[in-house]
Amino acid sequence: MTPATVLVCDDSATKRYLLVSWLTRAGFAVVEAETGGAALELLAAAKGGIDLVVLDVKLPDLSGFEVCERIKTDPAYGILPVIHVSAHAVDVVDRTQGLNRGADAYLVEPIEPDELIATAQAVLRYYRARQRAESLANRMIKLAETTLAINSASTLAGLLQAAADGAYGIFGGPVVVVAETADGDGLSAVANGQAATVRPWAVEHHETAVGSTVRTEPPEAWSLVTWPEQEQVAVAAARLRSDRPPVYVAVPSASQTPGFPVLRQLSQAVAAAVEAQRSYDEEHRIAVTLQRSLLQSRLPDVPGLELAVRYEPAGAQTEVGGDFYELTMLDGRLLVAIGDVAGHSLHAATVMAEVRHAVRAYAVEGHYPAAVLDLVNRFMRTVLPMESATLCLFTLEPATGRICLASAGHLPPLLHVDGAGATFLTPSGPLLGINAPRPADMEFVLPPGGTLVLYTDGLIERRDSDIDEGFTALAQCANEVEPSLDAFCQRLLVQLAGAGEQADDIAVVALRRR
Numbered sequence: 001m002t003p004a005t006v007l008v009c010d011d012s013a014t015k016r017y018l019l020v021s022w023l024t025r026a027g028f029a030v031v032e033a034e035t036g037g038a039a040l041e042l043l044a045a046a047k048g049g050i051d052l053v054v055l056d057v058k059l060p061d062l063s064g065f066e067v068c069e070r071i072k073t074d075p076a077y078g079i080l081p082v083i084h085v086s087a088h089a090v091d092v093v094d095r096t097q098g099l100n101r102g103a104d105a106y107l108v109e110p111i112e113p114d115e116l117i118a119t120a121q122a123v124l125r126y127y128r129a130r131q132r133a134e135s136l137a138n139r140m141i142k143l144a145e146t147t148l149a150i151n152s153a154s155t156l157a158g159l160l161q162a163a164a165d166g167a168y169g170i171f172g173g174p175v176v177v178v179a180e181t182a183d184g185d186g187l188s189a190v191a192n193g194q195a196a197t198v199r200p201w202a203v204e205h206h207e208t209a210v211g212s213t214v215r216t217e218p219p220e221a222w223s224l225v226t227w228p229e230q231e232q233v234a235v236a237a238a239r240l241r242s243d244r245p246p247v248y249v250a251v252p253s254a255s256q257t258p259g260f261p262v263l264r265q266l267s268q269a270v271a272a273a274v275e276a277q278r279s280y281d282e283e284h285r286i287a288v289t290l291q292r293s294l295l296q297s298r299l300p301d302v303p304g305l306e307l308a309v310r311y312e313p314a315g316a317q318t319e320v321g322g323d324f325y326e327l328t329m330l331d332g333r334l335l336v337a338i339g340d341v342a343g344h345s346l347h348a349a350t351v352m353a354e355v356r357h358a359v360r361a362y363a364v365e366g367h368y369p370a371a372v373l374d375l376v377n378r379f380m381r382t383v384l385p386m387e388s389a390t391l392c393l394f395t396l397e398p399a400t401g402r403i404c405l406a407s408a409g410h411l412p413p414l415l416h417v418d419g420a421g422a423t424f425l426t427p428s429g430p431l432l433g434i435n436a437p438r439p440a441d442m443e444f445v446l447p448p449g450g451t452l453v454l455y456t457d458g459l460i461e462r463r464d465s466d467i468d469e470g471f472t473a474l475a476q477c478a479n480e481v482e483p484s485l486d487a488f489c490q491r492l493l494v495q496l497a498g499a500g501e502q503a504d505d506i507a508v509v510a511l512r513r514r
Contacts, residue, residue: 036062072102160189164196236267308485388433458504
C-alpha cells in the first residue's frame, strides 16, 4: 500500500526536523514548508497528492488558523485533515478557535512521538473511511441514474450504450458491456471518455451460475478498449435464468472496492433490462410472423373490378397491432372486410386471427354483412368477453356494383366518384364486444369509375393532432385517384403516414369498379 504523504508546515527548523523525523520513521512520506503561503502553494501543486497537513499555529506570514480555514473552504485543495501543533502554552479559547475553523486535532508541546503518530493515523483512518463512504454514496446515486437510463432504452443497442456510459461515470475508466441479442448474436458497447459506441462482438462464455459473479481477467481478453497499463480487468457476469446467456460488464480492477458491490448491482440491472428487451423482441417477432401469416398474399382476380391493398407494420420498437383485411369471392359476390382488434401485443394478434376466421366462417354461410357482424359480436362476447374490435364489412356484386355494407365502430369508408370528388360514407354501429342493437345494412351502387377506400386508424391518427385533421388530409389526398390503384394507395401512405418510424400498423384496401 502506498504510504500516506504528510505536509509539515512550521517556521522552526528544529521543530520541523523533529516532526519530519518522527513521521518518516513511522512510514509516512513527508514534504516540508516554512510558511503558510508556501504550504498553500505546495498543496495546490500537489493536486491531491497530500493526505494530511501538520500545521503550526504561529507562522510568520499567516496564522495556522487562517491557513487551515483556507484548506477547508477551498475545493482546490480537496478534502484534507489538518492537525494543529503549538509550541506555546495555549488556553481553551485557542484550541476552540482552531477546532472551530476546521482543524481535526490540536496537539500542544511537549508532543510525544507516539502521540503524534497515533493522532495522524486516527485522523487518516477517519478520513479514509469518510472518503470510502462518500465515494460509495456517489456511486450509488450514479447507479440509480444509470439503471433508470437502462430501463428507459427502447432497443438493446441503446440499453447497452446507456449501461456503458453510466458505468464510465460511476467508475471513471474504460468500460465494456456485452450481451446477446434474441438471435444469439453478440453485441458490445464500449465507453472510454466519449459517448459509448456499439458494435458486434462475441465473448467466450464461462460457466456462470444464476446471479452475479465477478472475476479478474487479463486485459488481452477484452481488447475492444485500451486499458490502463499493468491493470487487470474486473468482469461482472450476471444472468437471471439458467437458459439465458449472461451479460458482462468489464471495468478496471483498480476502480473496485472489496466485494464489488456497485459493479455487481450494475451487472444485475443490465441483465434484468436485457432479459426484458430480449423477451419483448422474441414476442414481437412471433407476433409479426403470426400477423403476416394471416394476411392475404394474393388478391382475388375479379372481372370488372380493380383491387389494391397496402399493409405497413408499425416500427420495430412498437408492439404489434391487430389490423387485418379480407378480400374473398363468395357465391359470385366479393367479400371485403377490414378491422382492428384493440391492443398491441402478441395477444392482440391472436385475437385478430380468431375474429378474421369468424368473419369468414359466417360469411361463407351466406349471411349479409349486418348479420355477420351480429354473429361475430355474439362469438366475441362468448369466447373473448374481455376483447373489443372495430370492423367494416361489405359485399359487392361485380356485375351491378351493388354494395351491402355494415360497420362496427370502424372508421368511415371513403368514396371517390369522378366529378364529385371524395366523400365519407356514414355507416353506424357499435364496435364488436358490446351488447347493443345493430343497424341494418347500408345499400348503394358503386358507379363505374367509382373508388371505395377502407383503412385503419394508423393512416390518419397522430398523437399530436386531432383526428378530424386526419380525415381532412385523407379527403384532400383522395380528391384525385391515379389510373393505377397501387400507385394511389402508395401515395396515401407516403403523404399521410410520412417518414420515420410508424407508431401503429396501417392497412389500406382500395376497390374500383371499371
